[in-house]
Amino acid sequence: MTKLPFHGDQAELISMRDVDKVFGNGTVAVRDMSLSINQGEFVSFLGPSGCGKSTALKMISGLLSVSKGSITVNGHPAGAGGDGDDIGYVFQEATLMPWANVFENVYLPLKLRGLKKAQARERVENVLSMVGLMNFAKSYPRELSGGMRMRVSIARAMVTKPKLLLMDEPFAALDEMTRTKLNDEVLSLWKTHGLSVIFVTHSVFESVYLSSRVVVMAARPGRVVHDIPLTSGYPRNAAYRMSPEYAESCKTVSSALEGTLDNVDLNH
Amino acid sequence: MSTSTIDPTPAAEIATSRNNPVIRRERREKRLRIVLPIAAIAIALALWEFLVWYNEVPHYLIPAPSLIAKTLVTDWASLMQSAVFTVKLTLMSLGLAIVGGVLLGMLFALSRPIEMSLFPFAVIMQVTPIVAIAPLILIYVSNTFVALLICAWIVAFFPILSNTAIGLRSADHNLRDLFSLYRATPLQRLRYLLVPSALPYFMAALKIAGGLALIGAVVAEFVAGTAGQNTGLASRILESSFRNEIPRMFAALFLVSLLGVVIFLFTSWLSRAVLGHWHESEIKREG
Ligand SMILES: Nc1ncnc2c1ncn2[C@@H]1O[C@H](COP(=O)(O)OP(=O)(O)OP(=O)(O)O)[C@@H](O)[C@H]1O
């Protein structure tokens, strides 16, 4: 923990150039999106519902193809990275296998990679204790609370030791308290593992608390309208939430976000 | 990281004492679930026995349960032989329905064009009453047992096929994405994602198909009845009806029902054993 990652201090990790995404039904989910993200950044995607945040995330991970333009991750086209270009993906819902217990769920990425259970055990147990669920390795998802399930999902995303963590509104369904706790956990993971994180959220406060940079998007068609660097240093904690610079950043981001709503027809 | 502070106590530490009212209530419920059906059936039998005796109903109309039981004992040898035949027919057709239904269901799930071209045949097979096709099959297939097997198989096959195909497609789309993200091979995807997702659907189909296989076996044998050499329970029922041996008819009927109940209990148990620890349909809700 000697060196804190700051935005812009390292090589470029993700580069999106003039990316369009048009779905089969004609919906233009993303138009002309260009973005460059450096290693070690914590970037939030913020924007109204339907502005293409999830779509952008899926394209970066290679789960969706682009209709136009190009995306590279670590120099490779999205989704075509070699070994060691692992991406951790945390979906909006916990997305656990209901038939498998917590251990099996977290072990899955390693299993798919051909690791035997005995070889993987230590790594799985490490990430489980990292999210504080060591005692629940044998529990089934239905026996966990929503926040615990989310933590299992985060543990699973971390088990391959990815350099890039994509999170799609991971805490949207949680209460404020749990959300705050999990926010701190994510920050701590980011710090200790030298991750790069893209974090999709609806919440101005969450984005300001967490990120080193907020990308504000607008809908119809989905596009980037603001790219706001947040210079406040880390570590961030409860005291940061009380600070004037936090309030200032929230104000800046809020007004940027409000601008995106002006040209949205909510009845549409 | 100091993250473990928000964990509640693990479930194992919660008291499991004998005096725990929840556990006691659960035990009582478990006992009731066995005792009540047995008591209800016993009462119904007693009432039947009483009414037959009280109204002096002749045994060639409605035999008393005691007479049926007696017939079961005296005709044990021939009835057992028939029962074994029907059991064999039912289980073999069910087994073949599972193999065929699962294989074709997988094929359907793999390829839409195959499904679109073959599904009409499956539907035609399903909607045409088996009694209507059975005579044809009996003509075309010289071996009666094989002909009966085909009839029972046709009836049991469809639910397995359609549920397997739907089940294999029902996997959560985010989980599918997850498997793509980690570059799962098609075989890994099938084994670790599609098959477990399809299991609840398959189990539901198995419960239905078990009963249908028995119905198919009995119905087909009724149709084949006059052909003679077959010796299943349906033939015993037909034969008794010709000879006006009503108690024997009831005895055979009893064995058919018993067989159906056993199949039902077994498939229910299997479903619970396989899905009990995770699937909504088999989880006992608390409270
Ligand atoms: N598979 C799809 N087929 C057609 N249109 C789609 C598909 N997925 C998303 N869209 C459309 O693309 C647009 C962007 O969707 P996306 O899910 O990326 O929004 P989002 O910003 O993540 O919204 P939210 O905050 O509500 O999750 C929406 O208008 C949506 O209707």
Ligand SMILES: [Mg+2]
């Ligand atoms: Mg979304």
